[in-house]
Amino acid sequence: MEEKKLQQIVSHFKTKGEAKEVQPLGNGLINDTYKVTIAGENTPRYVLQRINNTVFKDVELLQKNIEQVTHHLRKKLEEKGVDDIDRRVLSFLKSETGKTYWREADETYWRMMLFIPDAYTFETVNEKYSHAAGLAFGEFQAALVDLPAQLGETIPNFHNMEVKYNQLRETMKTDPAKRLSSVLPMVNEIETHVEEMCKAERLFREGKLPKRICHCDTKVNNMMFDAEGNILCVVDLDTVMPSFVFSDYGDFLRSAANLTAEDDADLSHVGFNMNIFKAFTKGYLTSAGSFLTSIEIENLPYAAALFPFMQCVRFLNDYLCGDVYWKIKYPEHNLDRARNQFQLFKSVCEHAEEMSHFIEECTANKEKAS
Numbered sequence: 001m002e003e004k005k006l007q008q009i010v011s012h013f014k015t016k017g018e019a020k021e022v023q024p025l026g027n028g029l030i031n032d033t034y035k036v037t038i039a040g041e042n043t044p045r046y047v048l049q050r051i052n053n054t055v056f057k058d059v060e061l062l063q064k065n066i067e068q069v070t071h072h073l074r075k076k077l078e079e080k081g082v083d084d085i086d087r088r089v090l091s092f093l094k095s096e097t098g099k100t101y102w103r104e105a106d107e108t109y110w111r112m113m114l115f116i117p118d119a120y121t122f123e124t125v126n127e128k129y130s131h132a133a134g135l136a137f138g139e140f141q142a143a144l145v146d147l148p149a150q151l152g153e154t155i156p157n158f159h160n161m162e163v164k165y166n167q168l169r170e171t172m173k174t175d176p177a178k179r180l181s182s183v184l185p186m187v188n189e190i191e192t193h194v195e196e197m198c199k200a201e202r203l204f205r206e207g208k209l210p211k212r213i214c215h216c217d218t219k220v221n222n223m224m225f226d227a228e229g230n231i232l233c234v235v236d237l238d239t240v241m242p243s244f245v246f247s248d249y250g251d252f253l254r255s256a257a258n259l260t261a262e263d264d265a266d267l268s269h270v271g272f273n274m275n276i277f278k279a280f281t282k283g284y285l286t287s288a289g290s291f292l293t294s295i296e297i298e299n300l301p302y303a304a305a306l307f308p309f310m311q312c313v314r315f316l317n318d319y320l321c322g323d324v325y326w327k328i329k330y331p332e333h334n335l336d337r338a339r340n341q342f343q344l345f346k347s348v349c350e351h352a353e354e355m356s357h358f359i360e361e362c363t364a365n366k367e368k369a370s
Contacts, residue, residue: 001032010036010048012102013093013112017043035115045115046093050108051101056238059109061152063100066092066237068149069213076143087116087226088233119224119232125256127279129220132231133256134283136223137215137248140234144213145291151213151241158216158239159247161310162201165194168317177322183335190313190342197309199302200244208295214243218252245296246303249284253277254307258344262311265336272347277304278358285362297363301355305348312341 006022017038025035025047036046056062073089082088091114095102101111122129157163172180172187180187203209215222216239224232255262257276260269281300285292315338318325323334 006034006048009102009104009110010046010112012095012110013046014095015044015046015093015112022048036112045117047113047115049111049113051111051238053107053109056154058152058154059101059103060099062154062238063092063111065151065154065240066090067100068147068151069144069237069240072147072149073143086114087119090114090116090233090235090237116224116232118227120227121221121224121235123221125220125276127275130252130256130276130279131283132225133218133220133223133252134280134285135287136231136234136283137218137252138284138287138289140215141212141245141248141288142290147213153241154239155241158241159243159251159310160201161306161313162198164310164313164317165198168313168320171317171320175320177320179320179322183316183320186316186339186342190309190316193309193345196302197306199299200246200306203295203299204244209244209299210293210296211242212245213240214245214247215240216243216247216251218248219255244303245288245292246299246306249300250303250305250307252280253304253348254311254341254344256280257304258308258340260340262340262344263333263337264340265332267339267343270340270343270347272304272344272351274351274354277351277355281355281359282362285359285366289363289366297359298356300359301348301352304355305345305352308341308344308348312338312345315341 003022007019010019010022015036015038017040019036020039021037022034023037025033032050034048036048038044038046051059051062053059070090070092074085077085077088092100093112093114094100095112101109103109200209204211215234215237217236222234222236224235226232253276257273257280259271259273260266264270285297289297315326315334319332319334319338323331326334326337328334
């Protein structure tokens with residue numbers, strides 16, 4: 001998009017001065033992001049972002065969720081007397097309509113936030129950053145336990161295993177791409193685990209498992225660090241919504257603890273990295289242990305298995321649909337992804353007892369320390 005047009009969009013927000021320069025920032029896959037420099041000396045910098053309203057269809061709900069969450073986090077930091085709060089929580093600007101977004105005539109949606117100076121993100125997934133991620137996302141959940149507002153689902157049924165499996169069943173009925181016969185053995189194997197993998201929804205209906213406010217996109221690069229490597233804040237709040245804590249715990253491990261890429265077709269490379277599991281879990285239980293119930297804690301190994309299983313079902317469904325959701329590089333790409341995730345699921349299951357013992361040790365040590 002031309003810079004002149006971007007500057008015009010910036011003019012609809014309440015910035016401290018006029019935009020001098022608007023340049024692309026980062027490489028996000030969902031939203032288009034730009035860094036905004038304001039004319040004059042000692043002026044703040046901003047981030048301009050186009051909201052992908054194809055993915056997030058209810059922008060009003062999306063921004064209301066984010067406003068509620070950032071306001072609550074800011075209040076908590078103020079109560080603790082934390083310095084430099086604008087670097088510890090995202091700050092969104094209001095547009096001339098009084099909302100934290102602006103809708104253009106072409107039906108594109110935009111928002112602006114303060115740019116956090118001297119802050120860094122990392123793509124590296126190692127034990128150090130996995131522990132930091134566990135700590136940060138656990139703190140994020142803990143801070144929002146007493147959020148008074150009721151948030152909505154920005155992507156309905158985002159991590160609902162029952163819904164994902166039912167979508168697969170509906171696809172199999174029509175077999176739109178005529179691929180079902182080639183994957184029937186895999187489908188049959190998946191179906192032997194479905195009842196166990198839908199446990200979260202059953203526990204919720206029985207009143208045994210609560211929904212929390214979760215981030216729902218727990219990746220290492222969704223945290224910002226200062227120059228000394230200390231965690232500043234969690235970012236990318238579009239998917240913050242009510243969910244089970246399994247979402248933040250299991251989804252991180254699905255991507256971070258696989259020994260290879262999720263589309264590696266050589267299944268001998270796939271495996272569950274217990275060192276990453278232990279680092280993330282130790283950090284997570286340190287911060288989230290203050291509010292987790294016993295049923296949430298004892299089912300964390302289930303969460304680690306749930307997310308590769310769910311992703312397997314989603315990839316397989318897309319393959320059977322004719323590859324309509326994820327971009328592919330070759331005809332069997334989504335099928336290779338599905339097989340990879342199912343192999344990861346089986347590897348996680350092989351470590352279930354070891355995971356449970358480690359979680360018990362972490363919990364016991366925390367109780368002794370307190």
